[in-house]
Amino acid sequence: MSQETKRKMYYILAILYRAMKGEVLSVQGLANEHQVTTRTITRYINELKNWLADHRELVGNTELIYNGQIQGYQLKFDSFLLNEELMVLIKILIGTRALKREDLVALISKLKQLTTYNERPLVEQLIKKELHRYIPVEHIEQDVMDRVWQLTHLIHGRKEVTITYYKANREKVNRTIRPVAILFAEYYFYLVGYWVDKDGETDYVPILYRVDRIVDVVIHRRTFELTRETNFDEGNLRNKVQFMHAGKPQKIKFEYTGDSLQAILDRIPTAVVLSLEGNKAVIEAEIFGNGIKHYLLGQGRRVKALAPVCFVEDMKSEIKEMLLSYEEKR
Known part of the structure; x- marks a missing residue:
């Protein structure tokens, strides 16, 4: 391989690397950086554009496109995250509180590399306060x-x-x-x-x-x-387990008289409304374990357990113990 060929490959790979990072590529800026003429940079960019077009089976719908508004070339490909997609993912990650701060920051940094370069400062500004006040949940095992x-x-x-x-x-x-x-x-x-x-x-x-x-x-x-x-079946278990309390499967029935029926149905994916009269709904759901009890008790008087008998008695027992704990403090 001649020195000229090696030099050309170096320049093309350097341009591709910068483009994949989402940077805006200025012909004049690249020429100044590599101490070559703008004509040389333009020729290498055109060769790169032709290679991308000829190898779509490898790189998919990837193009190096000139943007007149910012006076530079940008790489456009299907794998880029839209800015709105990136923001949704980052908000979800922060909301989970499941990762150590350093792991979260590293992950967000990698995600930002998959979006457009010129929008990254805006993303930084929008999430700066949330990251600053981010508090992960306490873990025994850190990794x-x-x-x-x-x-x-x-x-x-x-x-x-x-x-x-x-x-x-x-x-x-x-x-x-x-x-x-x-x-x-x-x-x-x-x-x-x-x-x-x-x-x-x-x-x-x-x-x-x-x-x-x-x-x-x-x-x-x-x-x-x-x-x-x-x-x-992970999907089946996820729909039937509430608050990650596993156990044996059972079918429960309860009455709900609150004003947020949809919230109940969203929280319990297997819930089915058997009857609805005014604000009184009779709901049936397939669940695993007794985690559902904690959620339904949190609804207060708006929920009444109906079946099976063991579920009804368990709810009654819990309510009695709650009441007893208040009476003991008098």
């Missing part, structure tokens, strides 16, 4: 992103593992499980797994473990298979 990725590989490889885990009361326990999914909800990532007893058996009832409370993972040689009946 949540690394742990999520490790568990994802174990799920894919169907590896049985023993985790060292801190329960809500800070008791440290060891659990041998068959990991089957990762979910995110209510500020935390959760590992879904089937508990394995000392004989190596499981009842295939999904149990949820907060990923940030997993402080160690021992990987076993033993792998497992899931049948059609026991294969895990």
